Amino acid sequence: MRRILICSIFVLVFTIMQGVRSDPQAEELLRQCSNFNTTNDLSVFLSNFNKTFGDMRKQLSNAHFATAYYTDVFGMIQCRNYLSIADCLACFDAGLAQIRRDCPQADGAHLIYQGCFLRYEARNFYKQISFEDSSGVCINNRTAPKATAFQPAVEGLLTELVAATPKIKTFFAAAKRQVFDGGPTAIATVYVVAQCVENISRSDCDTCLSRAYINVETCPPQAGGSSVDAGCFLRYSDTPFFSDNDVTDIAIYLERGGSNTKTPLIVGLIGGLCLVLLMLALLLWYRVLRKPNKAERGNILGVTKLQGAMLYNYKDLKSATKNFSVEYKVGEGGFGDVYKGIIENGHIVAVKKLAVVTSKEKADFESEVRLISNVHHRNILRLLGCSGKGPVQLLVYEYMENGSLDTFLYGEKRGTLSWKQRIDIILGIARGLAYLHEQFHVCIIHRDMKSSNILLDDGFQPKIADFGLARLLPKDQSHLTTRYAGTLGYTAPEYAIHGHLSEKVDTYGFGIVVLEIISGRRCSDMMNELRTESLLPYAWKLYESGRHSKLIDETIDPSEYDVENAKKMIEIGLKCTQSPVSIRPAMSEVVVLLVNDGSLEQKPPNMPKFVQITHGVDNDSSTSTAPSFSKATATFTKFTGR
Structure with a gap:
């Protein structure tokens, strides 16, 4: 009997000591499901969903935070740091079961418990810090005793945690404070926790927690309250929900520091x-x-930081792209295939495998990458670094969620760009090219300006990609399919035929891209009823016959644009394709033309002779007297020797 009593006392004491550690705290605070609308079918999406969540659960065996990605499913799980690994897994399992039950056909959902936060989407959300439905959740069933003393104690401790947590490496802090009401004995204790997701920046953590404080500050004198958002969590209570061992010394992170x-x-x-x-x-x-200077060597975790050229480990990039798997492949081009890479901190990068050997001397390759990686402009894709030590040479870029412009003009996403978005994209491309040509300390000529080399970020801001890659080609080696770095239809005739290279080659390509953006058609598509003209001669013919509005993409609502503004955009595009080269505007001049209101005051553009001859366009007729596009292509081939 005595032995049973001793065992019972031991179990009771152990339970009291571990009580807050044996509860997954799976009380729901916020839940939101979205409708299924991904490009893949539901079965494929669910398969990737299972892979993503399975991967995250494995990571939780020794962590409180995990991210994973498979094809079109991005996932994230974060447990409160005071939970044991077992409780974290229990909270994860409870949340996953609820998501399966409540969001069976959703391509995205977020579920926030007191103890953990689960989320998945069909897009990259890792940098998002706020929800539209973020809010404070107050415990309204009980008011704390001595509210006049309890409320300022809560507000003071919350304020301190909001200030200290962004400065802590783990973005997590737990604190408690006794509440006094003029007497020597504490009347209550306040317990507070603040936490940010681990893959956001310190400034974003600070911003998120500041908003969270506003959401929860109206809860006192209620006994407890929580504030939930995409990037952070804030909670207070007058009852303990973490152990004393989890308390953080926040004094060292506050401006006033510790004791004197x-x-x-x-x-x-x-x-x-x-x-x-x-x-x-x-x-x-x-x-x-x-010693001579050496290129800075980087860690894969530093791949997204804004710093100079970084040299990355081939094995790290291979792991980030799942061994360059097909499911991670996002594009291909003349310079090589591109893969999505998921690095350990949840950030996503684009990894390009160069399809050609760039140089016998690796130092030359790294030197060129250093030059290109120093290009910083909001409309130019950032080259973060490279790996030149493995079996193939790799370039690491920032990742653009919306992909390339061509898919929005005449690809699977055609018709989704508004008129304003198109004009903003045109202006952004012009500014990026002007920077490369005139504002960077070395003039960089792109040589292959085309819609597929324009990428769009989450806000549809254009970023010029693959600039400077021609510099990485050996002096004695050509582009994969041409004797020059260009693409048929976008390449200026003086460069394609005679090899004359100048910034005006990019101006020409820009003009073609402008016409594609306005028309929503590929430059090589046949345009008229007889299907004998490509975009450029067709645009010239419509413009000279006063029917330029016929060129505008039919998917655009006419109420979105002004006809005169549309004519101005077409004129600018045509001006950029003029010959001789000397009458084409520089890209800085193009920017001025774009930002100035009203129509062009200068004389209208003139159709170049090569368009008239090669495509047989008659300036005095609205009909084509020309050979077919295939014949025009043959003429081009004759001149270029291809």
Whole structure:
């Protein structure tokens, strides 16, 4: 009997000590499902869903945060750091079961419990910090005792955690504070937790928690409350929901710091550290004078940071792309295939495998990459670094969720761009090219301006891709299919025929892209009823006969645009394709033309002779007297020797 009593007491004590650690805290705070509308069928999507969540569950065996991605399913799970691994898994399993039950045919959902946060989408959401339905959830069934003392204690501790948490490496803090009401004995204790998802920046964490505080600050004097959002979580209660072992010392992260007794020690440590750093700096300075500079070597986790050229480990990039698997392949082109790479912190990059050997000297390759990676402009795709040590050479870029412009003009997403979006894209491309030509310290000529080399970010901001890659080609090696770095239909005739290269080659390609954006048609598509003309001669003929509005994409609502503005855009596109080269505007001049209101005051563009001759366009007739497009292509081939 005595033994049973002792065992019972032991179990009771253990349960009391571990009570807050044996609860997955799966009380629902927020749930939202979206409708299924991905391009894949439901069965394929569910298969990828299972892979994503299966991968995340494996990661939770030794972590409280996990992300995973398969084809079109992005997933994230975050548990509160005070939960045990077992409770974290239990919270995950409860949330997954509820999502399967409540969102059976959704291509996205988020579910927030007190103890964990689950989310998946058919798009990359890892940088998102706010929901439209974010809110504070107050525990309204009970008011804390002595509200006049409880409320300021809650507000004070919440304020401190909101300030300290973004400064903590794990973006997590738990704190408690006793509440006094003028007497020596505490009347209550406040328990507070703040947490941000681990893959956002410190500034985003600060922003999210500041909003969360606003959502929850109206809850006191209620006994508890939580604020939930896409990027953070904030909770307070007058009952414990984490153990004393999980309390964070936030004093060191607050401006006022710790007690005054620590000041001399801190000053001494700082002084000693400064002395050591000074000695190290002198040593490094001495070594730098004696050794040539080397390219900075980077870790895969640093791939998305804004810094100079980084050299990445081939094995890391291979792992990030799942061994360059087909399901991670997002594009292909003359310079090589492109793969989506998911790095360990949940960020996504684009990895391009170069299809040609760029140089016998790897140092030359890395030097060129260093040059290109220093190009910083909002309308130019950022080259983050490279890997030149593996069996193939890899380039690492920032990843663009919306893909390339051509899919929105005449591909699977045709008709989804508004008139305003198209004009903004035209202006963005012009600004990017003007930067490459005139504002960067070295003039970079793209040589292959086309719609598939324009990528769109989440806000449909255009970014020029594959710029400078022609510089990586060996002097004695051509593009894969041509003797020049260009694409038939976009390449200026002086470059294709005579090899004369200047910035105006890009101006020509830009003009063709403008016409594609306005018309929603590929430059090589046949345009008239007899299907004998490609886009450029067709556009010239419509413009000169005053029927330019016929060129505008039929999927655009006529109420979205002004006819005169549309004519101006077409004129700018045609001006860029004029010959001789000297009368084409520079890209900086194009930017000025685009931003100025009203129609063009300069003389209208003139149809170049090569369009009239090659395509048989008669300036005095609205009909074509020309050979077919195939014959025109043959003429082009004759001149280029291909």
